[in-house]
Amino acid sequence: MPDTAIRLHVADDLATGRHIALDGGPAHYLATVMRRRVGDAALLFNGRDGEWRARIEAMARGSCALVVEARTRPQADGPDVWLVFAPVKRGRIDDLVGRATELGVAALWPVRTERTNVARVNAARLRANAIEAAEQSERLTVPMVHDYLALPALLERWPRERRMLWCDESGTAPSIADALARASQPLRAPWAVLVGPEGGFARSELDALRKLPFVTAVSLGPRALRAETAALAALACWQALIGDWQEAHRHGS
Amino acid sequence: MPDTAIRLHVADDLATGRHIALDGGPAHYLATVMRRRVGDAALLFNGRDGEWRARIEAMARGSCALVVEARTRPQADGPDVWLVFAPVKRGRIDDLVGRATELGVAALWPVRTERTNVARVNAARLRANAIEAAEQSERLTVPMVHDYLALPALLERWPRERRMLWCDESGTAPSIADALARASQPLRAPWAVLVGPEGGFARSELDALRKLPFVTAVSLGPRALRAETAALAALACWQALIGDWQEAHRHGS
Numbered sequence: 121m122p123d124t125a126i127r128l129h130v131a132d133d134l135a136t137g138r139h140i141a142l143d144g145g146p147a148h149y150l151a152t153v154m155r156r157r158v159g160d161a162a163l164l165f166n167g168r169d170g171e172w173r174a175r176i177e178a179m180a181r182g183s184c185a186l187v188v189e190a191r192t193r194p195q196a197d198g199p200d201v202w203l204v205f206a207p208v209k210r211g212r213i214d215d216l217v218g219r220a221t222e223l224g225v226a227a228l229w230p231v232r233t234e235r236t237n238v239a240r241v242n243a244a245r246l247r248a249n250a251i252e253a254a255e256q257s258e259r260l261t262v263p264m265v266h267d268y269l270a271l272p273a274l275l276e277r278w279p280r281e282r283r284m285l286w287c288d289e290s291g292t293a294p295s296i297a298d299a300l301a302r303a304s305q306p307l308r309a310p311w312a313v314l315v316g317p318e319g320g321f322a323r324s325e326l327d328a329l330r331k332l333p334f335v336t337a338v339s340l341g342p343r344a345l346r347a348e349t350a351a352l353a354a355l356a357c358w359q360a361l362i363g364d365w366q367e368a369h370r371h372g373s
Numbered sequence: 374m375p376d377t378a379i380r381l382h383v384a385d386d387l388a389t390g391r392h393i394a395l396d397g398g399p400a401h402y403l404a405t406v407m408r409r410r411v412g413d414a415a416l417l418f419n420g421r422d423g424e425w426r427a428r429i430e431a432m433a434r435g436s437c438a439l440v441v442e443a444r445t446r447p448q449a450d451g452p453d454v455w456l457v458f459a460p461v462k463r464g465r466i467d468d469l470v471g472r473a474t475e476l477g478v479a480a481l482w483p484v485r486t487e488r489t490n491v492a493r494v495n496a497a498r499l500r501a502n503a504i505e506a507a508e509q510s511e512r513l514t515v516p517m518v519h520d521y522l523a524l525p526a527l528l529e530r531w532p533r534e535r536r537m538l539w540c541d542e543s544g545t546a547p548s549i550a551d552a553l554a555r556a557s558q559p560l561r562a563p564w565a566v567l568v569g570p571e572g573g574f575a576r577s578e579l580d581a582l583r584k585l586p587f588v589t590a591v592s593l594g595p596r597a598l599r600a601e602t603a604a605l606a607a608l609a610c611w612q613a614l615i616g617d618w619q620e621a622h623r624h625g626s
Contacts, residue, residue, distance in 0.1 A: 198596075215468070219602045224594070257596040297613040340609075341477070341618035343451075343510040349472045352602070353609035356593075360550040360610045365594035 126154055126162040127171070127255045129262055134169040138188045139177075147184040150176070163192060167261045170195040195260055199363040200310045202227040204274070204284070205351055206317035207238040214249045216348045221253035221263055223355040224363065229266035229312075231274050235319035241268040271325055275332065282310040284335045285358060287350040289320055293337035296354060300361040303336065311362075313354045315347050379407055379415040380424070380508045382515055387422040391441045392430075400437040403429070416445060420514045423448040448513055452616040453563040455480040457527070457537070458604055459570035460491040467502045469601045474506035474516055476608040477616065482519035482565070484527050488572035494521040524578055533587055535563040538611060540603045541582075541590035542573055549591040549607060553614040556589065564615075566607045568600050 128150075132140050142150065150156045158176050164186070165171045171193040174186040203225045207213050217228060228250065230241045246265045254262045269277070278284070283303070285296075293299070314335075321329065329335050340353055359365045381403075385393050395403065403409045411429050417439070418424045424446040427439040456478045460466050470481060481503065483494045499518045507515045522530070531537070536556070538549075546552070567588075574582065582588050593606055612618045 219599070219605075222596055222598050222602045223606065224596055257598065259596055295613065295619050297619065339618065341612055341616070343475055343477055343512055345475045345510065346472070349475045349605070352472075352605050353476065353613075356606035356609045357613045359594055360548065360606075360613075363594070365592065366548050366550065 126150065126156065127258065128162055128164055129251045129255055130164050130166050132166060134164055134166055134172045134188055134191075136172075136188055136190060140164065140174060140186045140188060141183065142186070143183040147179075147182055150184050151179055161189075162186065164188065165260050168195060171260060193260065198224045198226060198259065198261060199359065200226050201355065201358055201363060202229055202282070202310075202312035203351055203355065204229045204231050204312050204314045206231055206233050206236045206315070206347065207241050207268070208318065208347055212348060213241075214245070216351060217246050217249040217263075218253040219348075219352050220355060221250045221259070222257040223352060224259075224359055225263050225355065226261070227264040227266060229274065230268045231314075232268060232270045233317050233325060234271075234322040236317045243267070272328070275328065278332075278334065279310070280334055282312055282334060284312050284314050284332070285354060286314045286329055286335050286337045287316070287340055287345075287354050288329075288337035289316070289344070290326075290337075291339060291342075293339040296338040296340060296357045297361065299336055299338045300358065303362065311358065313351060313358060315351045315354070318347055379403065379409065380511065381415055381417055382504045382508055383417050383419050385419060387417055387419055387425045387441055387444075389425075389441055389443060393417065393427060393439045393441060395437045395439070396435055400432075400435055403437055404432055414442075415439060417441065418513050421448060424513060446513065451477045451479060451512065451514060452612065453479050454608065454611055454616060455482055455535070455563075455565035456604055456608065457482045457484050457565050457567045459484055459486045459489045459568070459600065460494050460521070461571065461600055465601060466494075467498070469604060470499050470502040471506040472601075472605050473608060474503045474512070475510040476605060477512075477612055478516050478608065479514070480517040480519060482527065483521045484567075485521060485523045486570050486578060487524075487575040489570045496520070525581070528581065528585065531585075531587065532563070535565055535587065537565050537567050537585070537588045538607060539567045539582055539588050539590045540569070540593055540598075540607050542569070542597070543579075543590075544592060544595075546590035546592040549593060549610045550614065552589055552591045553611065556615065564611065566604060566611060568604045568607070571600055 160176050163171050164174050170191050172188050172191050174188045177187050178185040203220050207230045243265050250263045413429050417427050423444050425441050425444050427441045430440050431438040456473050460483045496518050503516045
């Protein structure tokens with residue numbers, strides 16, 4: 121049996137003895153890319169039932185059947201941090217979604233701002249990138265993808281109890297480490313990271329953000345960061361300071 | 374005059390009244406990409422003399438002359454943190470170099486490990502990516518690019534007073550926030566971040582790293598991170614906790 125464990129996200133319920141049918145991309149990946157054969161094992165997760173070892177019982181051109189054997193990890197949810205971001209160009213947005221998934225985001229929420237030049241966001245593509253990164257990063261969940269909304273609509277729908285860590289480029293906000301050290305939120309409180317578009321937020325958007333009680337503006341230092349860099353840096357600091365990077369063990373959600 | 378400031382790195386010394394000749398890529402960028410004309414301004418820096426405003430005094434096909442007018446920012450060096458990394462595929466390495474430059478690395482040091490499948494590293498290409506990111510991120514310096522070395526040779530040459538923050542995937546290391554909080558280094562002490570190759574370090578490499586007095590092993594949480602994600606996350610945490618993100622003002626080096 122090959123020694124690199126393959127992890128696949130499936131929609132099916134998972135329990136010992138269940139039969140899982142794969143076709144399309146996952147079947148091609150198992151058979152052609154990873155050259156797995158009947159009798160080989162793979163790990164499956166669905167975001168609800170934990171991680172399970174399954175064994176390939178049949179393969180045909182373009183499809184594959186597995187039988188679920190035993191649970192390898194119980195389900196666990198990760199920290200509750202979302203990423204709200206103005207979409208960047210294709211390629212760069214794929215990469216951002218993948219890296220943010222590795223960094224443990226629970227949800228991805230693309231937002232249209234005054235200076236966002238992207239008319240539509242391909243949610244299915246975001247979700248596919250998130251699934252791939254979840255499979256490779258050993259997550260037990262896949263980040264939820266919210267609908268692309270304009271900033272005012274998003275702020276109107278925002279759940280008030282969820283803090284929004286806004287990467288403010290004005291240079292006047294406190295440092296992210298200071299702001300998070302002062303945050304007296306209970307552990308596992310809901311948070312989100314907000315990053316603006318390449319051209320920055322418009323004046324009216326800045327004014328609106330500064331007035332909102334759930335927004336915490338933070339600075340990410342003296343250099344100008346690309347939107348993606350700011351998003352990943354803020355998520356990393358959040359995880360390190362108040363997320364699940366404080367816990368000793370590997371294998372989280 | 375267009376309102377987006379253009380910043381260009383040049384090799385020349387900079388002082389009021391000096392004439393700077395550009396050709397090749399920089400001249401094309403100014404004239405064709407950014408559509409600047411005679412009389413327009415640009416900001417120049419060379420890593421030694423601070424940042425200067427210059428004005429275009431002549432343009433021809435493929436070349437451009439500027440005259441330096443006044444200094445806009447004095448020279449300042451950034452925090453002294455290096456990034457030591459096993460090279461990843463082209464495209465991904467370009468991106469890593471750009472983002473690490475935004476995050477303020479002083480030097481980039483590609484390292485060959487037992488599981489690194491890259492025979493040669495194009496140092497000129499790394500440097501070009503670092504320059505572009507330095508221009509766009511408002512840095513006053515460009516990260517130095519060290520020669521590609523095998524890990525044992527690199528460790529042998531390592532300056533003993535420089536701490537190495539090793540992103541250890543074993544799951545047994547303390548969290549990065551705890552490790553940096555305990556680091557009793559003086560402010561602005563020299564540091565480096567070390568990330569391994571995609572397949573991880575070999576057993577003998579792990580054993581060698583664990584014995585070195587200048588190495589601090591840290592954990593980046595429960596999920597498996599790509600090498601690039603780990604590098605950027607560790608740099609962001611370092612800057613936030615003991616680097617220059619604690620300082621209030623924008624416009625560092």
